[in-house]
Amino acid sequence: MAKNTEIGKEFDFASIKNYQTFAERIPIKNYDGWQDIIQRSRQGESNLFWPTPIKWFAKSSGTTRSKSKFIPVSQESLEDCHYAASKDLLCMYFNNNENSQLFTGKSLRLGGSKELYKENGTAFGDLSAILIDNMPFWAEFSSTPSNKVSLMSDWEYKMQAIVDETINENVTSLAGVPSWMLVLLNNVLETTGKNNLHDIWPNLEVYFHGGVSFTPYKDQYKKILPKKNFKYYEIYNASEGFFAIQDQNNSNELLLMLDYGIFYEFIPMNVYATSEEKAIPLSEVKLGINYAIIITTNAGLWRYKIGDTVRFTSLSPYRIKISGRTKHHINVFGEELIIENAEEALKKVCKRTKSEIKDFTAAPIFMDGKEKGAHEWLIEFKTPPKDIDYFNELFDNALKALNSDYEAKRYNNITLNKPKINVARENLFYDWLKQNNKLGGQHKIPRLSNTRDYMEELMQLNTQQLD
Numbered sequence: 001m002a003k004n005t006e007i008g009k010e011f012d013f014a015s016i017k018n019y020q021t022f023a024e025r026i027p028i029k030n031y032d033g034w035q036d037i038i039q040r041s042r043q044g045e046s047n048l049f050w051p052t053p054i055k056w057f058a059k060s061s062g063t064t065r066s067k068s069k070f071i072p073v074s075q076e077s078l079e080d081c082h083y084a085a086s087k088d089l090l091c092m093y094f095n096n097n098e099n100s101q102l103f104t105g106k107s108l109r110l111g112g113s114k115e116l117y118k119e120n121g122t123a124f125g126d127l128s129a130i131l132i133d134n135m136p137f138w139a140e141f142s143s144t145p146s147n148k149v150s151l152m153s154d155w156e157y158k159m160q161a162i163v164d165e166t167i168n169e170n171v172t173s174l175a176g177v178p179s180w181m182l183v184l185l186n187n188v189l190e191t192t193g194k195n196n197l198h199d200i201w202p203n204l205e206v207y208f209h210g211g212v213s214f215t216p217y218k219d220q221y222k223k224i225l226p227k228k229n230f231k232y233y234e235i236y237n238a239s240e241g242f243f244a245i246q247d248q249n250n251s252n253e254l255l256l257m258l259d260y261g262i263f264y265e266f267i268p269m270n271v272y273a274t275s276e277e278k279a280i281p282l283s284e285v286k287l288g289i290n291y292a293i294i295i296t297t298n299a300g301l302w303r304y305k306i307g308d309t310v311r312f313t314s315l316s317p318y319r320i321k322i323s324g325r326t327k328h329h330i331n332v333f334g335e336e337l338i339i340e341n342a343e344e345a346l347k348k349v350c351k352r353t354k355s356e357i358k359d360f361t362a363a364p365i366f367m368d369g370k371e372k373g374a375h376e377w378l379i380e381f382k383t384p385p386k387d388i389d390y391f392n393e394l395f396d397n398a399l400k401a402l403n404s405d406y407e408a409k410r411y412n413n414i415t416l417n418k419p420k421i422n423v424a425r426e427n428l429f430y431d432w433l434k435q436n437n438k439l440g441g442q443h444k445i446p447r448l449s450n451t452r453d454y455m456e457e458l459m460q461l462n463t464q465q466l467d
Contacts, residue, residue, distance in 0.1 A: 007037075007049045007302060019281055023265075028279060028294055030305040031069050038070055044120045050074055050300030056134075058127040058239035070124055071239040077299040078134060081260040082127075085235075085242035088257065092247045093206065093233060102172050105203050106144040110162070110176030110184055127239045144169045155439035163187050171201040177211035178221075179359070179444070183430075185224060196224050210235040212444050213322070215343040220356060220382070236322060240306050241297050244320055256318040258282075261298030266291035269309060272326060279303070285312050290338070292326050309338070328448045332364040333373050333415045336405040339447050345398035352394055353385040359429040359445050363455035365420065374417040378458055380424035392421045428462050435461070 003013040011025050027033070041048050042057055050072065057070040094100055111128025123130070132147055140147055145165040152158035162184060174181060185197060194200050207221070207230075214234060221232075236244040236254050241262050244254035256264070265279040269290040279294050293308050295301060310320040324339035331337070346357060358380045365374040377395075385391040396418055400407040409415040429445050446454045 002049070002051055002300065005047050005049055005051055005300070007300070023279060026303050028267075028303045028305060030307070034301070034304065038072060041072060042070060042120060042122055042124070044122065048300075049302065050298075052076065054300070055122055056130045057122060057124040058130055059124050060127070060239040069239070071127075072299045072301070073127070073130055073239075074299040076261055077241065077297060078131075080298060081242050081262065082131060082237070084260055085237065085245065085257060089208065089233070089235060089245050092245060092255075093231075096247075096249050097206075097231065100205065101203060102205065103142070105170035105172030105201075106142055107173045107175055108145075108162075108166050108169075108171045109143050109150065110174075110181050111150065144171065159184055159187055163191050167192055167200060169201075170203055172203050172205055174204070174207040174209075176209065177444075178209050178214050178217040179212055181207075181209070182217055182220060189224065196226050198225065198227055204230070206231040206233060208233045208235060210237055213339065213343050215347050218347075219350070236320075238306060238308075240295060240301060240304065241299075243293075243295075253313045253319040253321060256282075256320055258318070263296040265294035265296075265303065266310075267294060269326070282318065285315070285318075287312050287315065290323050324448075328446065330362065330364055330375060330448050330450060332366065332450055333409050334405060335403070335409045335416065337375070337399070337403060337448065341399060341402045341406070342448060345395055345402055348398050349391060349394045353387075353391050354383070355385040355391065356382040358382045359424075361429075361446055361449070361454055361458060363449050363452045365417075366452075372413060372415060372417045374420055376420045376422065376452075376455060378422045378424050378428075378455060378462070380426070380428050384423065388421060388423060392419055395419060395421070422459065422462070424458075424462055428458065432458055432461055 002008045005013075008014070016022050016025065037048050038057070041054050046053055052074055054072045054074055056073040056078075058073050060069045060071055090102075093102070109128075111126065111132070117124055123133075125133075129151055132150055143150075145162045149158065149161045149165055152161060167188060174185075176184075188197065188200060189195070192200055197204055204225070207225070209232065214232070218232075231249060234246045234252075234254060235242070242257065242260060243262065244256045246253070247255040258264075264282050266282070266285055267277055267279050269292055271277050272292050285291065288311060290309050290311055293306055293310060295304050295306055297304070305326070307326050309323045309326055311323050313319050313321055321340075329336070329338045342360075342362065346360070349355075350357060360377060360379040362375055362377045365376050367373045396410070399419075400410055406416070410418075430439075433439050433445070449455070
């Protein structure tokens with residue numbers, strides 16, 4: 001289909017007949033490798049990497065402070081990927097829950113929507129704004145808040161507007177990123193004076209979530225949604241496409257969706273960013289190995305690194321767990337600490353110490369002369385532990401139990417000293433996001449980093465009291 005585009009002619013797509021030629025001829029790139037041609041497309045040039053017009057670009061800041069990314073969104077990716085996935089998600093949910101009353105009420109949707117900015121005949125904005133802007137008019141009838149409120153750009157004003165518009169609706173489902181949805185739901189409880197959400201929305205039955213790991217937030221959700229039969233369904237989508245859906249009740253696995261116009265390849269993380277890096281097709285993946293995802297899409301992204309990592313839990317059908325980000329891990333001392341390890345360890349320790357975490361980040365303490373390295377953690381607690389040193393000891397042991405590389409580096413303090421935990425002041429991470437103009441449903445706290453950039457900035461802000 002794209003053989004007559006500029007990219008198609010450059011790599012002679014017309015003569016590619018098999019995967020081997022495709023993999024040998026077309027280079028794997030991240031956003032930086034695509035930035036110039038995407039910028040040309042944004043300025044109105046057509047037929048560069050996809051034959052049909054690219055009218056929309058999903059603006060994404062990812063999890064870094066680098067300049068915004070503008071991900072192309074074609075008509076095909078809207079219809080055959082994003083909207084198709086929404087329909088499949090509902091079909092899977094109803095197939096598993098035949099007595100569902102979901103359509104008797106409304107879905108409370110929370111996106112990072114901003115108004116769409118027109119430029120050179122193209123439009124850009126958050127993906128959720130593009131999706132809402134192109135939905136059929138009748139779709140708004142089954143959703144709350146209204147499109148007008150959903151597309152507000154002032155996040156703090158928008159939050160109260162959502163509360164005011166939704167508390168009297170018959171909300172039967174929730175949809176949004178766990179961190180920001182929790183802020184909204186706590187505002188709903190504060191406004192209404194109720195103890196749990198079922199007192200406000202008695203027919204609420206399911207929460208469709210994605211964007212960040214649910215693990216750090218699950219216990220807090222169970223407190224405000226105490227019904228035992230309440231359902232949680234995870235989705236895996238991004239500006240680049242919709243990839244996977246939880247297809248079973250009470251599961252932590254996601255079904256990889258293979259008919260949305262996305263071709264998948266994978267790079268084992270043990271060779272990622274090395275001279276031995278090589279992508280493999282889906283047919284060659286194995287269980288339990290950490291892979292970086294490479295996608296080719298029906299919006300013209302060719303062999304694109306999206307920055308996420310996954311592990312396969314089933315090969316028939318293909319089911320995955322999201323294990324982290326290619327950049328968001330700590331591997332300064334050979335410890336290969338990934339976000340999955342960190343969140344699981346924190347969950348176990350919080351349960352033992354009866355504490356709750358709102359947000360956290362971690363960075364290395366680099367070796368200095370004879371001083372060994374370590375990991376420094378900055379944690380904002382909702383309910384702090386009584387003894388932070390005991391918390392740290394349990395946390396260190398939990399990480400050892402989950403990660404053999406970390407355990408080896410910690411053995412007798414050979415390479416790594418014990419973690420250092422700093423307790424963050426209230427609302428530190430919220431203030432940091434606000435200061436960096438990152439308030440909104442699609443912005444995330446950087447969890448793990450191989451540098452100290454985030455840590456130094458947050459630690460400095462931790463000593464300040466903002467107005």
